[in-house]
Amino acid sequence: xxxxxxxxxxxxxxxxxxxxxxxxxxxxxxxxxxxxxxxxxxxxxxxxxxxxxxxxxxxxxxxxxxxxxxxxxxxxxxxxxxxxxxxxxxxxxxxxxxxxxxxxxxxxxxxxxxxxxxxxxxxxxxxxxxxxxxxxxxxxxxxxxxxxxxxxxxxxxxxxxxxxxxxxxxxxxxxxxxxxxxxxxxxxxxxxxxxxxxxxxxxxxxxxxxxxxxxxxxxxxxxxxxxxxxxxxxxxxxxxxxxxxxxxxxxxxxxxxxxxxxxxxxxxxxxxxxxxxxxxxxxxxxxxxxxxxxxxxxxxxxxxxxxxxxxxxxxxxxxxxxxxxxxxxxxxxxxxxxxxxxxxxxxxxxxxxxxxxxxxxxxxxxxxxxxxxxxxxxxxxx
Numbered sequence: 001x002x003x004x005x006x007x008x009x010x011x012x013x014x015x016x017x018x019x020x021x022x023x024x025x026x027x028x029x030x031x032x033x034x035x036x037x038x039x040x041x042x043x044x045x046x047x048x049x050x051x052x053x054x055x056x057x058x059x060x061x062x063x064x065x066x067x068x069x070x071x072x073x074x075x076x077x078x079x080x081x082x083x084x085x086x087x088x089x090x091x092x093x094x095x096x097x098x099x100x101x102x103x104x105x106x107x108x109x110x111x112x113x114x115x116x117x118x119x120x121x122x123x124x125x126x127x128x129x130x131x132x133x134x135x136x137x138x139x140x141x142x143x144x145x146x147x148x149x150x151x152x153x154x155x156x157x158x159x160x161x162x163x164x165x166x167x168x169x170x171x172x173x174x175x176x177x178x179x180x181x182x183x184x185x186x187x188x189x190x191x192x193x194x195x196x197x198x199x200x201x202x203x204x205x206x207x208x209x210x211x212x213x214x215x216x217x218x219x220x221x222x223x224x225x226x227x228x229x230x231x232x233x234x235x236x237x238x239x240x241x242x243x244x245x246x247x248x249x250x251x252x253x254x255x256x257x258x259x260x261x262x263x264x265x266x267x268x269x270x271x272x273x274x275x276x277x278x279x280x281x282x283x284x285x286x287x288x289x290x291x292x293x294x295x296x297x298x299x300x301x302x303x304x305x306x307x308x309x310x311x312x313x314x315x316x317x318x319x320x321x322x323x324x325x326x327x328x329x330x331x332x333x334x335x336x337x338x339x340x341x342x343x344x345x346x347x348x349x350x351x352x353x354x355x356x357x358x359x360x361x362x363x364x365x366x367x368x369x370x371x372x373x374x375x376x377x378x379x380x381x382x
Contacts, residue, residue: 015254018226018263021274023298024323029270030223031289032066033281033320041067041074042083042098049223049235050097052291053086056188057367058284059096061317064366065281076189079182082203086180086190088173091237091291092116094180099203101219106177106199106207108216112237113174121167128168130175133159137172138198145181145195145202148173177207213244218266223292226255226265230294278323280352280359286315290325300325304345319344319360321352331364337373340364344378353378 018026028034031048044067045051051059064070078084085102089095089109097105136158140151151172152165159168172178177199183191200206213236220232229241245252245264255263265271283289290300290308300308301324308316308328316328319342327344340360348356360376368374 015256015262018255018257018271019274020258020298021323022271023226023257023263025274025276025278026226026265026269026271027224027289027298028278028320028323029272029276030225033289033323034272034276034278036068037066038068041070042078045078045084045096046098046101047223048288049219049292050089050095050101050288052286052288053094053096054286056186056190058286058317060188061282061284061363061367062287064363065283072188076182076186079189080184085199085203086182086194087178087199088113090235092174093286102179102199103203103205103207105216107209107211108213109236109238110211112239115239116237117171117174121170128163128171129159130171133168133171134176137176141178141196141198142201145197147193147195149193151196179203213238213241214248217241217244217248220292221252221264221266222269224288225269226263226271227293228261228263228295231292234294235288235292278320280355281320282329282359282363283318283320285317287318290318291315299323307345319356321348321356329360331367333368333371336371337375338364338368338371340374340376342376342378343380348378 025034032044037044037047039047041063044063048066051062053059060072060075063075075084079086083099084096085099086094086096087102089097089102089105092113133155136155137151140146140154140158148169152169155168155172156163156165178196179199179202180190180194180196181202182189183194216236217232220235221227224231224235229245232241232245233239249264252264253267255265257263290296296305299320304325308318308325310316317330318325319327319329326346326348327342329340329342332339332341340363342356342360357376361374364371364374364376
């Protein structure tokens, strides 16, 4: 970003305007996607404000594409040593975050989890004695960590036989601070039936009591700014963040986008400008880069949005070309060979195609290191 734009943003004059490409490059810089970072994986997890972890493999791919020399064992070690955790956080979905961030963020996110409980279960939990339910869950999980398939019927028996076990399980999952435990020997750190434990027992300390969202907003801007309150709400799931932004306004800088919307940012956060080069990068399923803004056009053209999200809310793995989502990808494995299938949204120039293929081959080597044969295959245009 130029000094003139920064000065305009800090002064009392009209806010500087950031173009779409300016916003794209600023976000890529925060998300470690303009160049791979030479930092520890734990630092990267915190810098990008956590990684979406609905599935076990995506956080590994997300770190591989962001951190120079990243290996699977590094993340497995962080999980085993309890320095990162997999838990229900932003948007009520599983995320991988540092243990410190989990303890800081759990209380500010609770209003969103409460609202999600009411929206999802509604009358199914009408009249439920929540205190009794959570006491029963704490007692059962204090005995030992348990997967929810085991926990649900025990909760129903302890609270009121005949109560919907899945409703009870969901209520416990969003109301009680829990973490999902890693599995020894699992290729991607966690298995399908990973047990949950009480967060305070696993981490040796309870989540912080401060429920104000101000630090959460600062961390969001550090990882995804410049942004609007609606963008921060899309990432976190929290409503009504405009007041928090207004209270933080004296310590933030303000810009406008090309549509005149007000954007907030941290004063010294990187804003390299729209002409900064952006290499080809592969993002995993559910990556927060494509989910963390109300207006996703800074990375994903509006006409392509439906191509990456399915009716059952799955979010496809994507490939970035010149900083923007240019297609989707998946890996297919046979007994001996692995194939990376690319579905571009448009015909790629020959040079770009070679760059995509080279990065795809490196991705295949990371995801399927024991395959004897590997191939990157371009599918017909989606």
